[in-house]
Amino acid sequence: MKVEYKLFTILFSFSAIMGVIYGIFTHWHEPVGVVGLFLTGGLCLMIAFFLWVTGRKIDLRPDDNPDALISDVEGDFGFFSPHSWWxxxxxxxxxxxxxxxxxxxxxxxxxxxxxxxxxxxxxxxxxxxxxxx
Missing domain, CATH: 1.10.287 (Helix Hairpins)
Incomplete structure (x- = not known):
């Protein structure tokens, strides 16, 4: 979960910074873009917080271990229909x-x-x- 929450933290930072830059360039007269960027940043922050809290509660996954082997994540991921028209x-x-x-x-x-x-x-x-x- 470490990689995921860092990714969403970076996306939050990017959206917040771009929201401020967008507001400065439009002199805060065009609110839709600024609000959209800030809401995107807020949603990314909520996801990052959830992943951070969840990552602290569960054990490390093989994805989070830099010394893990590819064979550590093998296993059954479920059944996927090979010929479904639905x-x-x-x-x-x-x-x-x-x-x-x-x-x-x-x-x-x-x-x-x-x-x-x-x-x-x-x-x-x-x-x-x-x-x-």
Whole structure:
């Protein structure tokens, strides 16, 4: 967790410094960019704090040990479907929903049931019929 919290601390510092520079260059008359950069910095700071606190509570991972070997992190990371079509349908239905936000609400109404159906299909892909896990 050491690397992660340092990364988000650097991102916080960058966003805060860029927010101040942006404010100076725009004479603080354009608030959207400054607020966006400061909010980004705040979110990075919250994530960095969470990772720092969590990293203190758990043991060191092999990623945090400079003397660790690659074989120290090997193991089972879960099951990933090699031939699932559901992510494609989920992406297409999500595109319909987000396109509907720009084009018209009638597309959102069409896309939401498709989005829900494809999300349920992907989650429960291996939990039906004779092939159930």
């Amino acid at each position: 992510p494609l349908f989920l992406g297409l239905s999500g595109a319909i929903v987000f396109l509907g936000l720009a084009v018209g609400w009638w597309m959102v109404i069409i896309g939401l049931p498709l989005l829900a159906l494809s999300a349920i299909g992907w989650v429960f892909e291996y939990f039906r019929g004779d092939e159930a896990i």
